[in-house]
Amino acid sequence: MSQLLELRAVRRARWRIGLLVGLAIGLLLAMVGAISYQVLSRSQEQQISRELDWGVRNGTIAGPPACSWIFFYAADGTLTHADRAAPTGLPLDGDVDRVVATGVPQNQRIDRDGTTYWVRTQFRSDVIVQAVFDARFQIADQRHLLTAFLLAAVAGLLTAILTAMLVGHRAVAPLAEALSRQRRFVADASHELRTPIAQVHTRAQLLARRAAQTGADDRDLDRLVSTTRRLGEIVDELLLSARLAADPDNLPPGQPVDLARLAAEETERVLNPSTSVILHVPPEPMLVTGVESALRRVVSELLANALTHTPQGGVEVTVRGTANAVELVVADTGDGFDPADAERIFDRFHRGAGAGERRFGLGLALLREVVTGHGGTIVADGHPGAGATFTVRLPHPPYLGDSVLETCGRIVRLRPGRG
16 A cells, blocks of 8 residues: 555656646746847847938839838928838828928838838928838738747747656656665565464474473473564564554554553563663653553663663663653663664664674664654664663644643662562
């Protein structure tokens, strides 16, 4: 299901990328088209102005046939002759009258019959000349340019979308990498499961043989129970991890959970015969919203990790409230870890650096997934031979707000053999 969702997300991203790239190219072509149109229009206007100026001075325009006309008037504004018949509405006698009255040259642009006429009227010596230029071919060039750029923009848009979609196939690479990681995870998980399964099989064979002779050995039975329990824990971790990986935001509905109570209960449960544990808990409940079984697993895993790597020394567990969160701090004086592994120890089956090359397995990776799924954070700090400290921060339930103040009002010292 998660792979299907990832594929759909990739397809949507591919379409979005294609559309955005296409729109960007289309916008670029539109800008180029607008600039080209303005340049062409300006160039055409300058050319028409030169044609009109030439026609007024020389009595003829070297433009396309049937696209220019010259009219000659006497000084008093009387039309004397024209080079040929003009379209309806030409010449412009009003411009001639204004030139006669003021002597100022007149320039007009008239849109008529689907074209634009440029008209210039002015004195030349003792006569008045009116030159008319039909810009129908220039307008056609502008339309052709706009059409060409429109087609180019559409083609560019489609090409960009197709290209982006093809390139978008590369977006599958992260999915392939995720699947590769999943395969590696399964391989590592299989490796983790192989040893306890082999032990169960071997010890079961031994028990079967001994049962046929002298009966089962209690020590072998204890080892078998321990091994099968560890096997069940690994399977549970795999199932929960797979569930969180498929949908990390789909934890079961949460209820108020007293983190201080969980810390006290789990501390009592996981005491090591050779290790003392100091528990700091406040007198009032330290409530967070979450799934109690999952949060209990967080506390248990941190305690088990601390006790496992602290053969001699002590473990200190602290639960305290701040203005915005509840903190669980588990510190030990054990062998610690390389600071370079502070983030990587939360990777699945990460092997620590150094001579010991300590393998961290699934526990811490699953722990971070659970904490993150509850909206919290977890950080690790440690140095080789100087112990390690894990700090979990979980938000208060909405109804608590900022009412929980930082406190550490009760200190309970637990030693092996008590409880």
